[in-house]
Amino acid sequence: MATSGTYADAQTNDSIIVEAYERIGKDVEQLNGGHARTAMRSLTFMFSDWDNRGIKQWTVDQQTLSLTQSDVDYTLPDGTLDVLDVSLRRSGVDTPIALMSRTEYNNLNDKTVEGRPDRVFIQRNRDSVTMYVYYAPENSTDEIVYWRIRSLQDVGDPTANPDVPRRWWDAIAAGLAERLHMKIPAGERDSMWANVLTVLKARADDSLYNAMTEDRERADLGVYPEGWAQ
Numbered sequence: 001m002a003t004s005g006t007y008a009d010a011q012t013n014d015s016i017i018v019e020a021y022e023r024i025g026k027d028v029e030q031l032n033g034g035h036a037r038t039a040m041r042s043l044t045f046m047f048s049d050w051d052n053r054g055i056k057q058w059t060v061d062q063q064t065l066s067l068t069q070s071d072v073d074y075t076l077p078d079g080t081l082d083v084l085d086v087s088l089r090r091s092g093v094d095t096p097i098a099l100m101s102r103t104e105y106n107n108l109n110d111k112t113v114e115g116r117p118d119r120v121f122i123q124r125n126r127d128s129v130t131m132y133v134y135y136a137p138e139n140s141t142d143e144i145v146y147w148r149i150r151s152l153q154d155v156g157d158p159t160a161n162p163d164v165p166r167r168w169w170d171a172i173a174a175g176l177a178e179r180l181h182m183k184i185p186a187g188e189r190d191s192m193w194a195n196v197l198t199v200l201k202a203r204a205d206d207s208l209y210n211a212m213t214e215d216r217e218r219a220d221l222g223v224y225p226e227g228w229a230q
Contacts, residue, residue, distance in 0.1 A: 011169050013043065014158040020176035024184075024200070036158055042179040043162070043172075047152040051081060053208075055149055057215050058165055060084065065144040067137040072111060073130055079150040080129040083122045089143040090116075097144075105132055114138040167211060174200070174207040 017039040018028050026035075050056070059081075065074055076083070087094040098119040105111070105121035115135030123130040133144065153163035162172060178200040184193065 007166075009166070010161055011172075012159050012161055013040065013155060016043075016162065016169070016172050016176065017158070019173040020180055023173065023177035024181045024196070026180075038183060039176065039180060040155055040158065042176055042183070043155045046172075046175050046179060047155065047163075051151050054212055055084075056152075056212075057217070059150045059152065060147055061150060062145065062147050064089075065131070065146065067117070067133065067140065067142045067144060069138065069140045070112070070114060070136050072134070072136045073132050074144075076129045076131055076148065078128075079153070081149045081151050082124060082129070083120075083131065084147045084149065086120055086144060086146040088117050089145050090141075094145055100134075105134065108134060112136050117142065117144070120144070167214060171204075171207040171211040174204040178204040 014036065017036060018031070020039065021028055021031060021035065063077060065076075067074075083099070086097050086099060088097050089095075097117060100119045100121050102121060102123070104119075111132075111134060113135055115138055117133045117135055117137060119134050121132040121134070123132065131144070131146075155162065164172060178197070181193075181197055181200050
């Protein structure tokens with residue numbers, strides 16, 4: 001029998017919600033707007049938790065920042081969680097520059113001295129991320145090119161697609177099923193509630209582990225003593 005030959009399947013938030021409710025034994029014919037709202041809220045909290053669980057490859061992207069002479073601080077785009085690698089681009093040539101700690105930046109005697117930037121400090125604020133550049137840019141033509149980790153996008157409405165690739169679909173459904181089972185009111189819990197929760201948690205943890213383990217870089221990492229030829 002011929003295969004489909006396509007890779008276009010997509011899941012919306014509402015289809016994942018239905019799958020999660022089915023996994024906890026809920027009759028989907030009884031689902032209403034209240035069920036959808038509580039599930040969407042649980043998805044939002046779950047995505048917030050996932051932002052704290054390592055690097056997800058599809059949330060890493062390259063950004064370019066235009067420097068302004070003498071300006072040392074720059075607010076990075078919405079959704080930025082952190083910065084991985086940084087280069088200074090001058091006349092089309094990229095030169096790696098270093099990330100420094102808060103203490104290193106604080107100990108700089110004069111943070112306004114101008115020159116060719118060779119390091120940056122990343123300050124993760126509550127609602128934004130700020131990049132502090134040192135030396136202060138000596139022109140307005142250089143650019144900072146950096147790879148950032150961004151947050152998962154907002155869940156959106158029930159008909160939206162979640163901001164995850166296909167290989168993470170089961171992790172979403174399994175994690176949501178566990179969270180929805182936890183929210184069953186105490187008065188509606190039967191004698192098997194705790195046992196079912198244990199099974200659902202194990203499945204959610206296993207599925208998330210599988211997704212995170214697969215979602216990794218596969219390039220070889222070479223570590224060399226300083227001064228050795230590569």
